[in-house]
Amino acid sequence: MTSLLPAPRRTAPAVDRTDAAHRRPLVALAALAGIAAAGATLLPSLAGGVVGWFLTDAGAHGAPRDGLRVGAVGxxxxxxxxxxxxxxxxxxxPLALSLLAAVVVWRVGLRLGDSVSGHGPDADAIADGVRDWTVASATGVFVLGYAAVAVLTHHLAATPATSPSxxxxLLWVVVLCVVVGGGAxxxxxxxxxxxxxxxxxxLRAAVVAARRIVAWYAVAAAVVLGVSLVLSWNDAVNVMAQLHTSPGAAVLLVGVCVLLTPNATLFSGxxxxxxxxxxxxxxxxxxTAVVLGPLPMFPLLAALPGTGPTSGLASALLAIPPLVAAVAVHHTMRRYPTARWDDAALRGVGAGLLAATGFAVLAALSGGAVGPGRMADVGPFVFQVLLHGVATFGIGGLVGSLLATARHRRSPAASPPTP
Structure with a gap:
């Protein structure tokens, strides 16, 4: 029966996937791609470790291999x-480096996918239900190549004092390579x-809208974080002054702050x-309320509000999440128009639910232990973030989708064709 299904619509000229360039050895290419993706972020980390070792005390203590070990552990x-x-x-x-690794894995995965696209059945055979193991096979070998670099790095860099797990x-490597690399x-x-x-x-419209909600909301959270840092700039400068750091150590501290900026952005969200x-x-x-204790001397913490009740302006910031969701979903639904109210509501609420889940997962990755005692508990309240995200993103997505549908029903000819 599946042979009666229409072939997928083509939005671009057909590409010949049967030539030799798209039928290269899958195992060799996938293994090399995994090794290259890992090395593309490992080498800059090693270089950064050596630079940090030199900036700390101009190389007066230790040796360059110590800097290499620090970069590998990072x-x-x-x-x-x-x-x-x-x-x-x-x-x-440090999510900045994790994000860079995800970007590299995505780009390398795209190239790998194009190189092995000639393997397996063609589009018509896939439509007829023929099993296709090309993506699964390439992803599995890609994971093995990346994991081999991770195991070797751990073997050479780990010490009883640092004890990285x-x-x-390997769990992170598998998730990263399967989700990001396999998708690519x-x-x-x-x-x-x-x-x-x-x-x-x-479903496709809801997924696109959810992705846009998360991206736009991350930008909004970064803007709020930036404004807070600007308003607290004197406090950040005082922290740097009280640390009595050398110029090299100050540069290194600023670099650490940059690596943790995505974490702070998710805290802000x-x-x-x-x-x-x-x-x-x-x-x-x-x-609505801020309760803080003694804090370490770290410049990014200057963006935190003071302890006690907050102002009305802080409470007004709660309007940002539903507003971002409404605008993002409205913009998406203009590309995926529908004249049915129930379909519009399903898309808007579904987009909000998916966006809330995605942001909660990112928020869970942003926290963790950063020191002894009290500082072993730092990060967002993930479960509450998920619940609030479902409510706020869901309401915003519903409003944005209904507004886009109302506009489409008034002037259906003005809406662009559905991609």
């Missing part, structure tokens, strides 16, 4: 390994276009949703 930490510093467990992940590193291979090989053509249009986050045990930072 790379492992960006893959969730955690590390021990003076006997204290640090599990927070190999099991957690599916897109690059053309399989994603074939598979998605059989999904309901409402959790704050805007309402539940907020903790900066130590028995603390909370929300738009």
């Amino acid at each position: 790379w492992l930490t960006a893959h969730g390994s955690g590390v021990h510093i003076d006997g204290t467990s640090v599990t927070a992940v 190999l099991a957690r590193t 291979v599916a897109v690059g090989s053309g399989r994603a276009a074939i598979w998605s053509s059989f999904l309901p249009l409402s 959790s704050y805007l949703l309402g539940p907020g986050f903790a900066v130590g045990a028995h603390t909370m930072v929300t738009p």
